[in-house]
Amino acid sequence: MRIPTRAIRFYLLPRLVFPVLLLCLLYIFKLVMVDSIYGGFLSKSIAVGQQQVYPTLILPVKAATEELPHKYNLMEETYGRKWAKTPDKDLSSIDCTVEYANQNKLQQDHPCVVQLIQKNYLVRPALRSVPYQLGNPLLLDPSDGQAKGILRILRNQTNGFFIECGAYDGETLSNTLYMERSLAWTGLLIETDQVSFKALKGRNRKAFTSSVCLSTKPYPMEVVFNATVGSLGAILERYDEQPIPVSTSEKNHLRQEEGSSKSDAPYLYKAQCFPLYSMLIAVGRTQVDYFSLDIEGSELQVLKTIPWHKVDIKVIFFHRVCPSHCANFLSLIL
Numbered sequence: 001m002r003i004p005t006r007a008i009r010f011y012l013l014p015r016l017v018f019p020v021l022l023l024c025l026l027y028i029f030k031l032v033m034v035d036s037i038y039g040g041f042l043s044k045s046i047a048v049g050q051q052q053v054y055p056t057l058i059l060p061v062k063a064a065t066e067e068l069p070h071k072y073n074l075m076e077e078t079y080g081r082k083w084a085k086t087p088d089k090d091l092s093s094i095d096c097t098v099e100y101a102n103q104n105k106l107q108q109d110h111p112c113v114v115q116l117i118q119k120n121y122l123v124r125p126a127l128r129s130v131p132y133q134l135g136n137p138l139l140l141d142p143s144d145g146q147a148k149g150i151l152r153i154l155r156n157q158t159n160g161f162f163i164e165c166g167a168y169d170g171e172t173l174s175n176t177l178y179m180e181r182s183l184a185w186t187g188l189l190i191e192t193d194q195v196s197f198k199a200l201k202g203r204n205r206k207a208f209t210s211s212v213c214l215s216t217k218p219y220p221m222e223v224v225f226n227a228t229v230g231s232l233g234a235i236l237e238r239y240d241e242q243p244i245p246v247s248t249s250e251k252n253h254l255r256q257e258e259g260s261s262k263s264d265a266p267y268l269y270k271a272q273c274f275p276l277y278s279m280l281i282a283v284g285r286t287q288v289d290y291f292s293l294d295i296e297g298s299e300l301q302v303l304k305t306i307p308w309h310k311v312d313i314k315v316i317f318f319h320r321v322c323p324s325h326c327a328n329f330l331s332l333i334l
Ligand SMILES: *[C@@H]1O[C@H](CO)[C@@H](O)[C@H](O)[C@H]1NC(C)=O
Pocket: 152, 155, 156
């Protein structure tokens, strides 16, 4: 059947043009909105504490779509989406040790990696009925004001989940203790430094604690931690030519400044790092309300390992800003 040209012009064309125009408008609207929200929060460093020494950055984060052009070293990238349903024989027959996981740069969500973390690198939360062991139990919020700032954004949310990387002793300047004690939050406290971690473990925090470091690559890795007195307690990355500090809490500097350890002897030890996503799977939680990232200079590398289409992090708090390159990267995941 022949359709008259007039009919095409007046019937089909508007019905095609209109949806296309609408889509274009929606796209422009999305760009403008996302840019303005993003720009707003970037410039909005919080200045809630009186001793705000370091620039800080709070970013509400949305889970991205599945379109990121990035390899995250996940099981499904290697074995296909249905890897869990059709387990490869190799997976169950491997000798799952941390050396094996490091050497083979195992996937972030490899069952062996998850099992290793759960068995050897996680301390379970203390029961709510177990009392805290705090130096100053009357101080409800020992943070520099960050906790209140975050809670303003999260509208005093209760029963939330946090990750605090650089948890120090679990009390001094803790950004999460207030939420845990007063608003029934739980979470994951990560502290690489062994002296601090010992103190942290003794606090009876109602959160998972772990003395690992966060990988700057999307696989488990071993690094060397330099906790020599007077140094910045930096982690030296073993596999890089130039050692770079990858994880240290600014709070650790307090301990060194206080001079609680007067020895001049070099204090080097190995530390095991896991990707943040591996840690999240190990604690069975990929929805995070508040992520406090207190590490020195490697924020971006740690953030890049996170498969953003698999996790949902509401707010990230940076203690040091890396404005240009962090901002560029974050604009991708927002
Ligand atoms: C959150 O709690 C604080 C302290 O209890 C209170 O001052 C503030 O008004 C609360 N904010 C909201 C949004 O409920």
